Amino acid sequence: MARLWATLGSFVIVVGVLVGINVATDNSPVLGLDLQGGVSVILQATDPASADDLLVIRDLIRDELESLGIAEPDVRLEGENIVVDLPGVKDQTQALRAVDVAGIVELRPVLQCVPGAVGPDGLDGLSDGQAALATNDGTQTCIVGPSAGSGEVFARGSAAPQLTPDTGSWYVTVDLRDDGRPVWNSIAAACYAAGSDCPSRQLAIVLDDVVQSAPVVNQPSFTTGVEITGSFTEDEVRDLARVLNRGAFPVGVEAQRVETVSASAGDDSLRAALWAGGIGVIAVLTFLIAYYRMIAAVVVAGLVIWGGLVYSLAAFVSQATNYALSLAGVTGIIVAIGVTVDSYVVLFERLKDEVRSGRTPRNAAPRSFAATWRTIVAADLVSVMAAAILFWLSVGSVKGFALYLGLTTLCDLVVCWFFTRPASILMASRRAHASGRILGLGGSQ
Amino acid sequence: MSSADTPMDIASSGAGRLYRGQTAIVFTQRRRVGLVLSAVLILATVVGLFGRGLELGIDFEGGQSWDVPAATVSISDIQDVLDDLGVPTAGSRLQERSSDGDSTIKVQLVDTGDVDPVDIRAALATTAGVAVDEVGSDLVSASWGSDITGKAVRALIIFLALVAVFISIRFEWRMAVAALVAMSHDVVVSVGVYAILGLTVTPATVIAFLTILGYSLYDTIVVFDRIRENETRFAAHRVPYTDIVNVSMNQVMMRSINTSISSLMPILSLLIVGAGVLGATALSEFALALLVGVVLGTYSSVFVAAPLLGVIKERSGDWVERTWETASGDALRSMVLGGQPVGRRRRDASPSEPDDAGHTDEESSRRPADASSLMGHAPRPRRRRR
Numbered sequence: 037m038a039r040l041w042a043t044l045g046s047f048v049i050v051v052g053v054l055v056g057i058n059v060a061t062d063n064s065p066v067l068g069l070d071l072q073g074g075v076s077v078i079l080q081a082t083d084p085a086s087a088d089d090l091l092v093i094r095d096l097i098r099d100e101l102e103s104l105g106i107a108e109p110d111v112r113l114e115g116e117n118i119v120v121d122l123p124g125v126k127d128q129t130q131a132l133r134a135v136d137v138a139g140i141v142e143l144r145p146v147l148q149c150v151p152g153a154v155g156p157d158g159l160d161g162l163s164d165g166q167a168a169l170a171t172n173d174g175t176q177t178c179i180v181g182p183s184a185g186s187g188e189v190f191a192r193g194s195a196a197p198q199l200t201p202d203t204g205s206w207y208v209t210v211d212l213r214d215d216g217r218p219v220w221n222s223i224a225a226a227c228y229a230a231g232s233d234c235p236s237r238q239l240a241i242v243l244d245d246v247v248q249s250a251p252v253v254n255q256p257s258f259t260t261g262v263e264i265t266g267s268f269t270e271d272e273v274r275d276l277a278r279v280l281n282r283g284a285f286p287v288g289v290e291a292q293r294v295e296t297v298s299a300s301a302g303d304d305s306l307r308a309a310l311w312a313g314g315i316g317v318i319a320v321l322t323f324l325i326a327y328y329r330m331i332a333a334v335v336v337a338g339l340v341i342w343g344g345l346v347y348s349l350a351a352f353v354s355q356a357t358n359y360a361l362s363l364a365g366v367t368g369i370i371v372a373i374g375v376t377v378d379s380y381v382v383l384f385e386r387l388k389d390e391v392r393s394g395r396t397p398r399n400a401a402p403r404s405f406a407a408t409w410r411t412i413v414a415a416d417l418v419s420v421m422a423a424a425i426l427f428w429l430s431v432g433s434v435k436g437f438a439l440y441l442g443l444t445t446l447c448d449l450v451v452c453w454f455f456t457r458p459a460s461i462l463m464a465s466r467r468a469h470a471s472g473r474i475l476g477l478g479g480s481q
Numbered sequence: 482m483s484s485a486d487t488p489m490d491i492a493s494s495g496a497g498r499l500y501r502g503q504t505a506i507v508f509t510q511r512r513r514v515g516l517v518l519s520a521v522l523i524l525a526t527v528v529g530l531f532g533r534g535l536e537l538g539i540d541f542e543g544g545q546s547w548d549v550p551a552a553t554v555s556i557s558d559i560q561d562v563l564d565d566l567g568v569p570t571a572g573s574r575l576q577e578r579s580s581d582g583d584s585t586i587k588v589q590l591v592d593t594g595d596v597d598p599v600d601i602r603a604a605l606a607t608t609a610g611v612a613v614d615e616v617g618s619d620l621v622s623a624s625w626g627s628d629i630t631g632k633a634v635r636a637l638i639i640f641l642a643l644v645a646v647f648i649s650i651r652f653e654w655r656m657a658v659a660a661l662v663a664m665s666h667d668v669v670v671s672v673g674v675y676a677i678l679g680l681t682v683t684p685a686t687v688i689a690f691l692t693i694l695g696y697s698l699y700d701t702i703v704v705f706d707r708i709r710e711n712e713t714r715f716a717a718h719r720v721p722y723t724d725i726v727n728v729s730m731n732q733v734m735m736r737s738i739n740t741s742i743s744s745l746m747p748i749l750s751l752l753i754v755g756a757g758v759l760g761a762t763a764l765s766e767f768a769l770a771l772l773v774g775v776v777l778g779t780y781s782s783v784f785v786a787a788p789l790l791g792v793i794k795e796r797s798g799d800w801v802e803r804t805w806e807t808a809s810g811d812a813l814r815s816m817v818l819g820g821q822p823v824g825r826r827r828r829d830a831s832p833s834e835p836d837d838a839g840h841t842d843e844e845s846s847r848r849p850a851d852a853s854s855l856m857g858h859a860p861r862p863r864r865r866r867r
Contacts, residue, residue, distance in 0.1 A: 312747070
């Protein structure tokens with residue numbers, strides 16, 4: 037008994053503190069594009085691009101944003117422009133930095149690298165198409181020949197950092213596309229031969245006029261993939277892999293302007309959803325109190341605690357991860373009320389069965405909870421699995437939905453174990469409640 | 482009504498029996514009703530999908546957009562203009578965008594219906610009090626690309642495979658089959674409602690369908706958990722599987738009714754308060770999908786998943802031999818309440834050959850009742866009250 041009281045008390049205190057922290061720090065859930073609006077960046081291709089190219093760029097930008105942790109961007113084409121709407125991003129510079137993910141990667145043979153930074157006019161005698169570019173760490177300047185190919189030779193998203201376990205050295209692997217292999221091999225062969233175009237045998241991987249890496253070509257032709265080795269740190273390898281993946285942009289794009297966007301669903305939708313949710317909850321509670329009488333007090337308190345927990349976690353998660361709460365998320369939480377109430381209904385029906393077949397409530401409550409807990413865990417595990425897999429494997433708004441589905445379901449399980457269990461057992465074990473009347477069973481005895 | 486077989490008073494009215502969990506409905510006899518109803522619903526869905534198809538929103542199909550200078554007009558002004566022109570605004574998007582003090586209202590429409598886009602542009606310019614040239618016009622692509630659909634479908638397939646494995650381990654594979662069939666039934670029919678009513682499918686709708694999928698599985702597992710429990714409870718009695726299904730259905734009926742009422746109340750309130758009174762149409766369609774889904778999820782657990790499980794199980798393992806007549810009336814009620822099969826049961830198969838224990842048919846017909854002595858733990862007798 038004492039342990040049950042301790043569980044109950046400490047859990048209520050923990051949730052109270054969580055809610056208190058959120059209220060005290062004015063931390064509330066970040067709302068999605070449809071509810072709160074956001075910041076929009078309009079991008080334009082730097083060179084003429086076909087409609088297919090633009091669609092490819094749209095998908096790549098979304099992938100890049102999601103991999104950088106900017107959740108649920110709304111990316112679409114309008115005419116020749118690419119419009120990126122970002123929920124939960126607070127200011128324009130942050131938005132610009134976030135969408136600065138597109139640029140084309142060029143492959144340029146290296147003529148010569150010299151130490152130190154050299155200004156754009158520091159080196160004379162560059163022939164047509166040649167350029168003097170700084171390396172990404174700023175310690176060297178390389179004179180590179182004209183672009184021989186673009187990052188499109190690499191298969192999209194195939195670049196990955198790798199670690200040799202024995203030596204602890206990092207390297208990058210990237211696959212070649214079938215149609216990119218001849219291009220890559222002709223560049224590689226030219227460099228491997230160390231002719232006048234590529235005397236250094238180095239091939240520079242250039243993004244935004246910065247040499248990201250200039251590996252030495254060690255073989256004249258490649259079949260499926262390329263390994264880039266060197267004395268890299270883990271961070272350097274990750275950056276290089278990101279650059280190679282980014283190379284799949286068929287044309288470069290640059291930001292034209294930044295706009296703030298108003299909510300598309302608007303305040304009235306949020307207000308309507310909240311009103312509807314509130315009225316719905318009151319209706320459910322009225323129904324449950326009418327049906328289950330005194331023990332429904334457990335549901336009322338349980339739902340309040342569940343609500344506090346969900347609110348706190350939603351506020352924390354949406355602030356920490358950019359997963360804004362959209363209209364779909366809000367309504368999803370309203371539906372979750374039904375599933376949460378179900379755990380109480382299953383418990384109370386079980387309790388009534390046990391009491392009807394002759395047990396006292398005191399005796400029946402722990403048994404009923406044990407049986408109910410098995411059922412609820414089995415059923416909720418399916419929801420948690422759905423949430424985990426959808427979150428892990430899908431993108432966009434489906435991912436945001438999965439996050440809030442998982443959150444509400446886990447809250448249900450936590451509240452069920454730490455609140456409903458002690459509360460219902462303690463309530464049923466009160467001597468005054470021995471008759472079964474607390475379950476609304478008075479008439480049937 | 483004789484109370485000799487049952488340990489307690491039975492309520493005289495149907496509602497009373499329902500409230501006290503004393504119902505004895507032979508669900509499996511009504512199997513055909515559920516089957517026919519579901520077949521009709523699925524047929525209607527197929528007709529709807531191939532006849533009308535789904536109306537896809539701007540996120541899926543793209544459309545047209547206009548940029549209206551917003552110095553003197555508001556979003557609701559524009560909404561009025563579109564309504565006056567008779568432009569369908571379902572699935573459309575109106576946003577105010579501003580940069581450096583200039584603000585524009587972006588109007589995005591999936592299609593313009595019978596209205597000439599040129600007229601829309603002119604009407605928008607007139608409302609804003611600017612020249613037609615100042616209203617920018619462009620085509621908009623879908624923002625929900627095929628790769629999003631592809632990734633979501635892949636995630637869903639992996640999820641369903643894992644759910645099948647999970648149910649097979651936690652329960653058994655036959656229950657996995659029944660649960661997944663019931664779930665597909667719910668999602669397909671919900672999609673059908675969208676096709677038949679011609680509602681616009683938005684990303685929020687996809688979320689609604691996923692919610693339905695999760696709810697349906699959840700509800701079915703709660704029901705199957707009780708069936709599983711009863712399988713163990715009646716293991717010694719050699720009762721047919723249909724009895725176990727019927728007993729379980731009667732036992733969980735009150736829970737199913739209460740849970741669906743509790744789930745439907747917030748959704749109904751979303752539909753009535755949110756959409757009806759406060760006028761947020763985006764909510765109403767979403768709530769409608771959920772309403773249909775929750776009703777179907779509860780319905781299919783009882784009328785699709787459980788009967789289907791009964792059909793599969795009757796033909797497998799030991800259950801094939803258990804051809805006792807299905808219990809009904811007081812015999813079923815007694816099982817629902819106390820857990821012991823009672824009364825004389827007749828074997829459907831006529832030959833009176835002795836069974837493996839050497840009993841005659843007459844004796845073996847009494848076995849279910851006798852077998853109650855095999856139960857290790859009979860419920861405690863109810864305290865007598867005079």
